[in-house]
Amino acid sequence: MRSDPRIGYWISLGIAGLSGLWLLALWPFSEDMEAFFGMAVHAITFLAIFLLLTGLAVSRLFSGYVRIKSDLAAGRNVLARWHVDRGTWRQFAGPADAMNRSEKTSLLLMLYAFIAVICGGLALAIPKDWHIFGWIALGMAAVVTVAFLLGNRVYERQLVYRTGEIIIGRDGMSVDGVLHVWGNWLSWLEGAEVIERPVKMLIVAYSFWTRYGWQTVTARAPIIAGDIEQMHALARTLNEAAGRMPRRKRNGNRVRESASH
Secondary structure (H helix, E strand, C coil), rough: CCHHHHHHHHHHHHHHHHHHHHHHHHHHHHHHHHHHHHCCHHHHHHHHHHHHHHHHHHHHHHHHHHHHHHHHHHCCCCCEEEECCCHHHHHHHHHHHHHHHHHHHHHHHHHHHHHHHHHHHHHHCHHHHHHHHHHHHHHHHHHHHHHHHHHHHHHHHHHHCCEEEEEEEEEEEEEEEEEEEEECCCEEEEEEEEEEECHHHEEEEEEECCCCCEEEEEEEEEECCHHHHHHHHHHHHHHHHHHCCCCCCCCCCCCCCCCCC
C-alpha cells in the first residue's frame, strides 16, 4: 500500500456514518420517506444496512494499517531499519520486477486454463450454446488480463526510488514508503527468507482474507551487502513469529529462511 491508509479509514467511516444516518432517520420520518421514495425505500434501507456493516469492517481494517504505519515511523515494534542508495535500489528493482512478473504470469496462465476447462466443459455439455460460453470465456479472460496488467503497473510504480528507507516491524514493513501489513485483522505472516542471487534481498510473505478467500503477497526489500548475516537473523526472527501466529493456512506457502537460491 503506497497511499495514506488514513484516507481509506475516513472514507469507510464516512460511508458507515451516512448509512447510519439513513437508518436513524427511518424511525421518526419513515412515513415521509416512504411517501417520497415509494417502495424503493426498502431497497435503500437494505443497501444502507450493508454499507453500514461493510464500512465499519473496512474502517477497522484501515485503522490497523494506520496504527502499524505509525508504529513503524515512530520506531515502535521495529526489528530492523536501514537505508539504501539509489544505485543499490536500481540493482534491486530490475530483478524484483522480473520475479513479480514471473509469479503473476504463472497465475495468469493458471486462470486461463481454469476458464478454458470450465467454459469448454459447459460448451461440450450444451453444444447448441457453445458460442455463449465462448463469449463468457473471452470476457473472463479479458478481466483477468486487465487485472494482470494493472497489477504489474502498480508494482512498477512501487519500484520507483523515493527515500530508500526500509523498516521491518513485528506487524508489518515499509519498503521505500510502500506499506505491507500482516499483524492486522484477517491477515497473518507466512515467513521470510534471504536470497543472494540475482541480487541480495529480503523476501517476506504474508496472507490476508479477501471476499474470494485467502491471498498470499510477497514483499521484497534490498539488502546492504555488509549486513547479510544480520538479515539472515532477521529472517529467522520473522519465521519464528510466523510460527507463533494463530489462524494460518499455509498449504506449503510459508517461506523458509535460506542462505541463497
